[in-house]
Structures are given as structure tokens and as C-alpha cells.
Amino acid sequence: MMETMTSDVIQVGPITIRFRVEAEQSAGSVTMFEFDVPAGIALPAAHSHDGYEETLYGLEGVLTWTIDGRQVDVAPGEVLVIPRGAVHNFANHGATDARALAVVTPGILGPAYFRETAAILDAAAAAGTAPDFAALGEVMRRHGLTCAA
Numbered sequence: 001m002m003e004t005m006t007s008d009v010i011q012v013g014p015i016t017i018r019f020r021v022e023a024e025q026s027a028g029s030v031t032m033f034e035f036d037v038p039a040g041i042a043l044p045a046a047h048s049h050d051g052y053e054e055t056l057y058g059l060e061g062v063l064t065w066t067i068d069g070r071q072v073d074v075a076p077g078e079v080l081v082i083p084r085g086a087v088h089n090f091a092n093h094g095a096t097d098a099r100a101l102a103v104v105t106p107g108i109l110g111p112a113y114f115r116e117t118a119a120i121l122d123a124a125a126a127a128g129t130a131p132d133f134a135a136l137g138e139v140m141r142r143h144g145l146t147c148a149a
Helices: 111-127 133-142
Strands: 009-012 015-021 031-037 047-049 053-060 063-067 070-074 079-082 088-091 098-105 145-147
Touching: 009 111, 015 111, 047 088, 053 063, 053 070, 063 079, 070 079, 111 133, 133 145
Parallel strands: none
Antiparallel strands: 009 015, 015 031, 031 098, 047 145, 053 079, 053 098, 063 070, 063 088
């Protein structure tokens, strides 16, 4: 029987992430996390995943995903599968906050990616400078993502 766990809240800029299943709990087969996206927020860095698929399930609000140039809205109860290699990003164009559940298979992506990204963004915010995009790119590569920019 697998023990359930609610990990700490990870804040990456305005986006809040809570892991529900980590790779260690699933023998590496899956990771699962919820994420909250405030109204009017967009993930600016289009990217792809090299070694895993991501399945998204809408919980609240609507997130607009752009996948290989095509826009798809994901509302509560709707599911979107993003295959490996598909370039994508998302935005909350609505007037209300959105929340979704992400399932990553296999469970390559974990909390370390989000914590490392948050540290880079927090350092830039504290210094009043732009983020170190080279450092962000390196973090992405180490965790199986490729920046499309």
C-alpha cells in the first residue's frame, strides 16, 4: 500500500505547486502535483519535455494551453495530454484563479525542479534584475525540459 503525502507548498513566482505523489512513492512510474495559477498570469517560457508525458486535469478556472501553436482551453473536469517533445506553455486569461492537477509519466519531474527554478527567480526579484536565463535553461535541461526560446 502506498502512503499518501502532501508536500510543502512551492512558490514559483505567482504559481503555487503542491506535490501529491513523488517518484519515490511510485517506484518512479509517476509524479503528481496540483498547481494554482492566478488570474492574468502566463507561463512565458514555452518548453517541451524530453523524457515524459504530462497529463493535465482541470480543477478550477480555465487554463489556456498552447501546444505546437494550437490553443486548447482546459476547464474543470477536462483532460489534456501533452506528449513528449510537444512545445507548450499556458496562461490564465480569465478573471478567476485556476487550479489543475498534473500527472507526469514516468515520474521524472519532481519538487527539486520547482525549488531550483524558484531560487533563481527569487534571487532576481531580490536584486531587482532579470532572471539568469542561462541558469534557468540549465535547470530545465537537468530535469528533462527543453526551452523553446
